[in-house]
Amino acid sequence: MEIIPFDFTSKVLFKAWKLGPEEPEFTVMRIILRGKDNGVNKEIVYDLYDEFDTIENISSMARTTGFTATGTAEMILNKLFTEKGVFPPELVGSDPKCFEFILSYLHERNINYRVTERIVQD
Numbered sequence: 001m002e003i004i005p006f007d008f009t010s011k012v013l014f015k016a017w018k019l020g021p022e023e024p025e026f027t028v029m030r031i032i033l034r035g036k037d038n039g040v041n042k043e044i045v046y047d048l049y050d051e052f053d054t055i056e057n058i059s060s061m062a063r064t065t066g067f068t069a070t071g072t073a074e075m076i077l078n079k080l081f082t083e084k085g086v087f088p089p090e091l092v093g094s095d096p097k098c099f100e101f102i103l104s105y106l107h108e109r110n111i112n113y114r115v116t117e118r119i120v121q122d
Contacts, residue, residue: 024051024052025051025052025059025060025061026049026050026051026052026060027048027049027050027051027060027061027063027064028048028049029046029047029048029064030045030046030047030048031045031046032044032045033045033046034120040119041119041120041121041122042117042118042119042120043117043118043119043120044115044116044117045115045116045117046113046114046115047113047114047115047116048064048111048112048113048114050063050064050111053110063109063111064106064111067105067106067109067111068102068106070105071101071102071105071106072092072102074101074105075098075101075102075105078101080095080097080098080101081095081098
């Protein structure tokens, strides 16, 4: 019998990852940035952990994606981002005002990134 590793792994993991009726839903994300800052090698890590909101009855995935989208709309309405055309998030976020606006907007909704920064050797 031939087994395709990807198909086998998918079958096993999707069953293990399926939430039970009483299991809390959550979102985990880590973003790692590495580069030079004024000639110094740095690493900046953004960690996010968010859970289902039992008070508002909103899933974590809805909170983390939906509030980011509504924050972006608010940012445009407030004329913080005025470029025309289609822009991927990394280009919008390259503007410090836009980046800080979204992080602040999320923080007001109890979605918080933990940021760590360190100097790294070559």
